[in-house]
Amino acid sequence: MASIRPFQKKAGSLFFKLLISFIVIILLPVSFNFVSYAFFRSNLEGKLIENNTVVTDTTVKHYEDQIRTIKNFTFTQYLKVNASIVNWNKVRGIDYVAVTQLRNELQAYLTNPSLYLHNMIFVLNRLDLAIDKDGSASLHDMFDKFYANPTYNYEFWQQEIRRDNGFTMYPSSEFSLKAMDVQKNSPNVMPLLFSSDNKNIAIIALLDNDKMVEEFYKNASPGNKLLILNEKKAVIYTSDRSFAISLPSLESNKGYMKAGAQYIFYQKGALSGFTYVNVIPTANIDSQISRLNLILASILVVSLLLSVAASIFFSMRLNNPIRKIIESIGQRNTAIPQQSQIKEFNLISEKINDLIRTNLVIHQDLDRQSSLLKHYAYTNKFKNIRGYAKEASIPPDIDKPFILLGFQLLFRSRLQTEMDIAQDKAANLFKEFIHADLTGAFEESVTFQIENDIILSLIFLEEEGPAHVDFFLRRWKQVFDLDREYCLVTISVSDRYGDSSKFSAAYNQILHLLRGRRPGDDTQIMTEVVPKDPVYFDQEEERVFYANLDKGNASEIIQIVKRRLHQLDRKGASLQHLHEYAREVIRKVHLASGKHIGGREFAEISQTSPYESVRECFTLEQMERYLEWFLQMELAFIRKKSEESDPIIDFATDYINSHLGDDITLEVVADKLGITGTYLSSYFKNKKGVNFSDYISNVRMRKAQELLATTDLKVLDIASMVGYYSVNAFIRTFKKYTGVPPGEYRKVNAD
The missing domain is CATH 3.30.450 (Beta-Lactamase)
Known part of the structure; x- marks a missing residue:
């Protein structure tokens, strides 16, 4: 009897009960695996045929x-x-x-x-x-x-x-x-x-x-x-x-x-x-059957061995720490009621209940915070939204039909000089006006300032929403035109969208419409996207432009620029396109004159840079007048420089033009002139306004353009003729200079 008592004591312990429970539970899936193995062994071929039928059905569905x-x-x-x-x-x-x-x-x-x-x-x-x-x-x-x-x-x-x-x-x-x-x-x-x-x-x-x-x-x-x-x-x-x-x-x-x-x-x-x-x-199916038989048998044996070992291991791992925890808890509180034959389970159950209650409180708090985050996530749909992001009344349910209004503000310099009002303050006044105007008709409307010059208004629509919006558009045009001497406004209206998942599409549509503003000094309401990527210079026009630019022929250059401006305007080009063309003209003239933006030469004739002055041109006539003045001033400077004969510069440019296919270096030309390379570099930059290497690259690219447009020579041959021994280097430089690779340049000019 004495030998039986220790066993009875152990049989009532947590370890023994866990071990027996694990083994009983494991025997059930093991027996199921054994039955499954016997079943699948006899039905494996049918299952493989069924699987390949499913593969065929899935393939047909995807293809159809x-x-x-x-x-x-x-x-x-x-x-x-x-x-x-x-x-x-x-x-x-x-x-x-x-x-x-x-x-x-x-x-x-x-x-x-x-x-x-x-x-x-x-x-x-x-x-x-x-x-x-x-x-x-x-x-x-x-x-x-x-x-x-x-x-x-x-x-x-x-x-x-x-x-x-x-x-x-x-x-x-x-x-x-x-x-x-x-x-x-x-x-x-x-x-x-x-x-x-x-x-x-x-x-x-x-x-x-x-x-x-x-x-x-x-x-x-x-x-x-x-x-x-x-x-x-x-x-x-x-x-x-x-x-x-x-x-x-x-x-x-x-x-x-x-x-x-x-x-x-x-x-x-x-x-x-x-x-x-x-x-x-x-043979594939036969090999799959054999392989699956082997795998199933191996899994059955291995799972049985691992299950028994895992039962013993996890029983010990669970019992030992729990036993120690229970001993320490029992020492502090001996009045714990006995509700089960295994006292460890009663104490663990109480602790788990405490954890569940704590976890429930945490989850409730997380749910409230999640609801709040969902409430404010609406404000982050558009970039870094400012303005009413903090104080706006955001509706919890944002999956409603909506439209998006975009306002772009083009401030004139006289706003600061005459009215002494900063642009950010003026933009805030526009935003406040729009917000106040919309709130009365659309309770859930929200107005944001997402850029220094762009304002967005989000309007949730009911059945008669668009008619109300048209009323506001007409009203805003009348009001904004009163201040057009200080600021021009462009308004765009998105399509009607069904839910908040379309915010990105609406935002992109607004930006595309805003970029389509036409030249003019009034408030414009944009409904159509302008043509993309107009051609600023064709090959022949660019050749004539550079030829007259080198001679300082102001009248011819002005006629070319005016003709292209009117052509862009007839094709519906946007104000942004005209600004880009004007900046390109200024850039080409600067390269020829050697002046630097913001340098002493510009400070003598204007307080603002040409690029800043172009941004102040909002009509075709203003653009023509400014570019005519700019070209007359710059071409006079270029003409004056070209009339000053310089033997060093003349020799260097003649040598470059006659040795384009050779490896032209600063030291070679300096040696022929009997001067140092450092002196020639600074002298050339001072006289021509451009680095020696950049000048060589520009001459080579112009020659390459001419050969591509007028001959059928291969790109490799043209690269060699203009001094490039690596065709890849030539293609990279040509694309950087013209914006397109040589093959496409030839194809466009041929077409």
Whole structure:
């Protein structure tokens, strides 16, 4: 009996009860694993077939959804191109600005990885023009030179376009691409043609098959092959081009069969009519069955051993610290009631209840703080919002229809000189006025100043909201025009959006509209985005500009600038575009004159820099008057410098012009003049207003522009002729100088 008592005592301990409980609990999943192992062993092949059926279904769904997306996207692009063609007919010719815009938009779309598009070609038969992401070319050049394929040549596409209307997909293939005299092959792409009754317009989308397979067929096992058959059961794509198989007759729309050493799973797409075939070698399934048998048996044995060991380990780990904690607690409080045969559980239960109550209080506090954060997160939707961010009444539920109003303030210098009012104070007055005006009609409206010159008003709309907004726009224009001698205001109105997830879209729309302000000295309400990226200097105009600039011919330069200003204005250029053009003119003149902004030369004739003066020009007439004055002053200075004959400068410039292809250094020219390189560097900079190396680079880039526009020489040859032995260095310098690489510069000038 004495030997039994210690065992009975241990049997009632926490350790023993935990150990027995763990073992009992573990035996249940172990027995379940054993039964599962026996079941799956007999049904494994069926499960693998079911799994490959699911893989086939998933692949078909992804492909059909992608084809639907591409068709919708292609049709949308067709409508855009068709609209552009109508506009081109009105102006009797090709609008190359519109061509560039179409290409830029296409480049942006093709960066979307979810489209899986390698390229898209707009075919304009009547204009003999094809447009893709890299530019435009004639139809023959596009399909026989830049995108060449023995099957998909110019005659093939013309024949297909004249056939039935709608969408047609063709077998995948590779194309030979040519760009900047470099020949390379495209990925494996599948052409999709869309044509309509208007045979003058068609669109060819090139789907990147390899990327689609990588995404849509990623759940397939290694060694599986995917084939796509058209309506005539001809193979138009295979994931492994070296794989060949003779497919049996596939009569039904969906199913699987075993043919020779392969399992064949197939399904017909409801939208495309294509048949997708998933080919799995039987060896793959056999190896998977063997591997899974081994894995299941190993898991069963290992799990049993680990479970017993873990039961003992965790029982000891749980019992020892709890026993010590209970001993210390029992010493301080012996009046704890016994509610269970294991006193440790009673004490732990009480402590856990205390922790739960504490945790509940913490969570309630966090919920309140989370609600407060959600309340104020609304104010951080737009950049670093100032103004009413602290005191504004923010509605808790912000998922309501809304519009966004944008106000851009263009302050004149006389605001400070005549009224003695700082711009930030004036901006705050505008913000207060707008806020007070809107609060009466829209209780939940909030007005923010997000930049020094930009104010936003957020208005939550009811059914009659837009009509009220139109009233305020007319009223604000009348009020703001009263102060146009001191500040010009541009107002933009976003579309109506359904919920707060569209804040970013509304904000971007407002900024685009504000940038479209036209020249004028009144309050403007912007509703349309102006054309992007106007051409400031074409190649011939730039050549004439520099030629007259070097001679100091003010009258010719002024006529060129005025003519370009009027041309930009006729094309609807914004005030920002005119300012950019004016700054570019000033920059070119500064390079020629050698003056520095803010230097002593400008201080003698004006208290403000030319760039600051341009910002004060808000109308076309003001811009013309200022640039005419500026050019007369600067060209007189350049003319005076050019009339001063200098043998050192003349020798240096003549040597540079006649040795562009050589390695021209400061030391070489200085040695020929019999002076030091340091003296020549400072002397040249003082006389020409530009560093010696920068002058050489400018001369070389002008010569390269001339050769690209007037000859068919290769870029490599032109680089060598102007002194660049690395074509990559030449391309980088040329792009920095002109904004575009040599190949595109030649193509634009050729077009």
